[in-house]
Amino acid sequence: MKIYPRRSTLLRLGGLFCVVSVLCLSVWMLFQTTQAKASVSQKEKPVCVSGFASDHDLAHQFDYDTKAPMQMKEVRVTRQGSVSIHDITYVSQGEVVSAYLVMPAGKGPFAGVLFLHWLDSSATANRSEFLEEAVTLAQKGTVSLLPQGKYPWIEAPKDSTHDCAATIRQTIVFRRGLDLLRSQPLVDQQRIALVGHDYGAMYASIIAGIDPHLKAVVLMALTYRFSNWNVPYFLDTLSPRERLAYLEKTASLDPLNFVGHIAPTPLLFQCARQDAYISLADVNNLVEVTNQPYTLHLYTADHSLTDGTSQKDRLAWLSTQLGLQ
Structure with a gap:
């Protein structure tokens, strides 16, 4: 054509x-x-709200999908007498978390404790810190979960944007651990306690301040702002102006915002007189914003609180609060 x-x-x-x-x-x-x-x-991507935000907005920084699959897997089981120690993993927002799940013998119902460990250069600065105590409590009828922390234990602070996201993510990891503990069929959901030391206590203060269903809380050797430790020990090259900016941008995460909301849950503070990282003024700053009922114990010990007396007091206090024999 x-x-x-x-x-x-x-x-x-x-x-x-x-x-x-x-x-x-x-x-x-x-x-x-x-x-x-x-x-x-x-x-x-988690982002910090303003340090002047409402209590509602402060709490909702740590929202997450409570219905997401836990994907718990058992790696191995060891035994100490009648107590079984399960080395497990669970998943939080795509992150695989290692933990110990310590179980007593018997049919329950059992009390529960979530233990959050400290940061240090010692061999116990990990999920094993409270393992001995968890075994002792198991012999009295308690299931304990001891998750491994990542930030700042493995992933160090870098800057305010990174640290806001990492702190929120780590808080959610531990909240998921609390969900896992509550999901255990032999655990009495009305008798669950939370124990934290050092950075673990700072995360515990956040969780206890936004979760009204805990039976008891123990906070050991914590400071009232994340910047009190993040800046001098990880970000010490920041100028005075940069340090102030860091404090302002991360202020919404600070324990100072949450300890006042732990009440009416019974709270035990355990602090050391010879603590190189926390002054008595720091302790006072926390206590001043904390509502009753709380108990403050000061020990002739250092930041590790490995004096023996603090451990004995902690176990006795938890036994009373959780109704253990």
């Missing part, structure tokens, strides 16, 4: 228009997909 020049030109222009249209549509769709992914990523 013969094609006249004008028709041929029109056909070529029409074909070119179609090609350009397809290319434009492809670019637009790629842009929209990229924007959508960026939007989702931005929504999923």
Whole structure:
């Protein structure tokens, strides 16, 4: 068939228009997909609210999907007498968390304790710190969970943006641990306590301040702001102005905001007179914003609180609060 020049030109222009249209549509769709992914990523990335935010907004920084599968897996089981120590993992927002689940013999119902460990250079600065106490409590009818912390134990503080996200993520890891403990069929959900030491106590103060269902809380050797430790021990090269900016940007995470909301749950503070990391003024700053009922014990000990007396007091106090024999 013969094609006249004008028709041929029109056909070529029409074909070119179609090609350009397809290319434009492809670019637009790629842009929209990229924007959508960026939007989702931005929504999923935890961000600190203002330090002057309402109590409601402070608490909701730590929201998470409570219905997400726990995906608990057992790695191995060891025994100490009648007590079984389960080396397990569970999942929090895609992160695999190692933990010890310490179980007594018997049919229950049992009390429960979530133990959050300290940060130090010693061999006990991990999930094993409270293992001996968990075994002792198991012999009295208690199930304990001892999860391994990541931030700042393994992942160090870097800057305010990173540290806000990491602190929120770590808090959720421990809240998921509390969910796991509550999900155990032999655990009495009305008798669950929370114990934390050092950074573990700072996370415990947040959790206890936003979770009204705990039976008892023990906070050991903690300071009232994350910046009190993050800056001098990890970010000591910051200028005075940068230090102030860091404090302001991370203020919404500080225990100072949450310890006042632990009441009416009974609370035990355990602090050391010879603590190189916490002054008595720091202790007073926490106590001043804490509501009754609470008990404060000061020990002739250092930051580790390995004097023996503090452990004895802690176990006795938990036994009373949880109704253990």
